[in-house]
Amino acid sequence: MKFSSSYEPGEYESEIYAAWEASGIFNPAVPTIPIDNDGDGIDDRSKTNTYSIVMPPPNANGNLHIGHGLTVALEDSLTRYYRLRGKSTWYIPGADHAGFETWVVYERELEKHGHTRFEYDRDELYSRVWNFVAEQRGNMELQLRALGASCAWDDLTFTLDENVIDRVYTTFEKMWNDGLVYRGEKLVNYCPKHQTAFADIEVEHQDEKGTLWDIEYRLAENTDLDAVIVSTTRPETLFGDTAVAVNPADPRYKELIGKYVELPLTDRKIPIIADEHADPEFGTGVVKITPAHDFDDFEVGNRHNLERIQVISEDGHMVNVPEKYFGLTTSDCRKEVLKDLKEQGLLKDEKKIVHSVAHCYKCGTILEPMLKEQWFIDVEKLASVAISHLEANEIKFYPENKQKVLINYLKGLKDWNISRQIPWGIAIPMFRKVDVSATDEPDWIFDRRTNLKEIEKAGVKYVRDEDTFDTWFSSSHWPIVCTNWTAENNNPYYPLNVMETGADILFAWVARMIMMGIYVTGEVPFKAVYLHGLVLDAEGKKMSKSKGNVINPMDLVAKYGSDAFRLGILRGRSAGMNQAFSENSVIAGRNLTNKLWNISRLIQSIIDEEFEDNTIEGLPEAAAEDERPNPVKTGVRDATRNGIISNSYTTNNMGEDWICREINNCLEQVEKSMRGYRFAEAVETLYQTIWDKYADWFIESQKIFKNTSLLKKTLETLLIALHPFAPFVTEAIWQNLSWTDGFIATANWPAKLKYDPISAENFENIRIIVSEVRATLQALPGTNNAKYPLLYDNDSLVAENELLIKTLTKAPTINSLNGSPRGLRLALANHEVYLDVSESVVNNYKEALTEKILAVGRELDALNARMMNPNYVEKAPAHLVKETTDQIKEKESLISRLKQQLEIV
């Protein structure tokens, strides 16, 4: 006996994964480079059936978290399903240099050792981080294997691989030539701690309590008013004020437009301008304008040609301010300014308010709007082309509504800042002219030689821009670089069949992949997008380190097995929804794997018994166990795909026909669910079929009538169907069964089973009878352990299945009454089955019987009411009306029988 009494995932998982990997079955069957074997000049691969999917690359030096666990469960189920369906599947793994994330980790590391980034130059830092990542790398790859990800490891793409950088530079050059890249001085969100700018999308806004101060700005000339009051939450920025604005339609200040006010604490005079930005309803209706430190004011400044005075430096200290305040931090400066304003009587009021404040998503530092020269992508064209492809429904979205959400986002998209002031990333391939005398040469040139700090072209010297690309700029090329798309080859793996990723990066990543995919290849990069929501803790709360409710997927894998984790995390989950997750669902998954294991164990023992019987009768002995090729042990497998081995089978009784029907339904349901990306539904269907139908009814009935060919066939079918979701246990069983061959991972998806539908339907009656016997036994008062003989009268179905019914109900005996009823008649409309109990027991059951009659009566009333409605009879489909009529007959017959019973008592 090779099957132990329970499934121990730890004994099989790593061995099985190693065997899969070594055998090469995870590599696509169709080459990923062009071929033309038939010599017709057309790439043969474009004629084949491919399925491609790329992994959103996990951080190269990190560990997988629960979201990765979900991603793998989803993507690998798809991959394995389509592999079984005969497609050449290519699941491409990746690793992310995770620019900013990794940089933050490394910078902390530097700090720990008493260093700062400013002690090193860019190239030095880059190679230091590279080594740091190299040392840490590999954990997450092992974890992906533990989760069963059937990806093509040879094709793993790292976001800093040469081909990635090459492709990114090619695109950037094209954009530069197309005029989609420009260098501009703009306000950007800037983290003073990390000293880098961010894209709008990386900024986290939080509502916070703050103070709104009213400050008096005195008029510099004589008018009706002596002064105006402005309100601000950031008094320290007043040194950067270059105007105050009023709304042109505001009658209160009409006369003041064009006049000047004295800027407090300075000797500057600034103009009063008219701009729509000033809201007459807000505060006094007068607003100070600080173009260098506020996004709205920046716009106002552009409209009125105002000077931009930067008063906060990149490391968060005051500059370009009166001596007294110079060099202070912004918060110290604020205190000083408020104190001084108060002394001069210019601070008029202060109010507590709640306003939203921009924070660094990594360190939480308040972001400073900072005036900087950066590289920007003009997104207008890219976005509008993307919108037209989206509106043509070239990409199917799961959930559907995200398509609209994405279009809405693209419509309002602003130019994209792609410059980052951190060394860990892909260098921006732009060089600035240093020789100012070379007036004919452009200020900036594109050049790929970013390994050099300085280059010379046509005798002119240029120095490299020190900035790196926003990681989303390079990762927007992900489907292109992972599939090795080129303009020359007609790559059958591009576009991807599906892009599966988190709904939270729809804008940051998916939107950009679509824009870039179309820009580079002319085609959308994937045919479908499946977005998963957040995995929340058991209480529905977001997981976070600070809350201490983080679930580590690897812990669950170690405890219950990889399959249990996958089944558990898929359960009850649907596209785009944030959903709770608890260990319980993993336990349910573990129980299923164990159930399946034990089903297989039983079936194998039945096969073994038959085999022994046959050998006794002198049939030729099968190959000894040891001679059977075991790919898990040898790491080698037959190159041919497996067929289903047990193709010859027949059904011999109703239970067998019934299970064939149920398995067919299950297969159909799974196929349908997978087409619609309804993973939870597929898992649910398999769970029900394997447990409630196969084990509880079919296997139980097979304890009486053994049909080994059908047992083999049905077990294989269910194993294969479950394989995409529970790859390890199904493979472990497959390898342990005596008659299977090769890997289940490359088996063929099962065909529908043949069966007799009438016979299958009859088995439902048996199930109804058995269930009624069990329920009645439970309901009989005071008869907990009692077993009663079964009696029946004039019932051919029961007569033919005496043994089966007796076994399933655990009745001591079952006999025909031959026309003289006794005992308790069961509540069955079409069958006469009795429990052989004494009159006193029946008497005790009277109450339950009455209740039952009432219940059936209520159902009957509802049905009758339906039929009384002439509109129903007239308008409802005929088959429904007939169904109702039949049900009425059945209920009536049941009631009359139960009433008879009651009368007898």
Added chain:
RNA sequence: GGGGAUUUAGCUCAGUUGGCUAGAGCGUACGAUUCACAUUCGUAAGGUCACAGGUUCAAGCCCUGUAAUCCCCACCA
């Protein structure tokens, strides 16, 4: 301000062109048993499908409105 979603059993969720006498897992209660599996088997309880209208022979599902919860984007001097 703009956009998107959710609300079904104690909990987590299914319920796909309306046919439902509303399902599952977990949990609960009662019972069983050593025979593939106690990671088991059997039985049961538990729901005015958020609320109010409407359309329809028929509404959990479609329409209108209301409430609660949540997310994203923009803005908040």
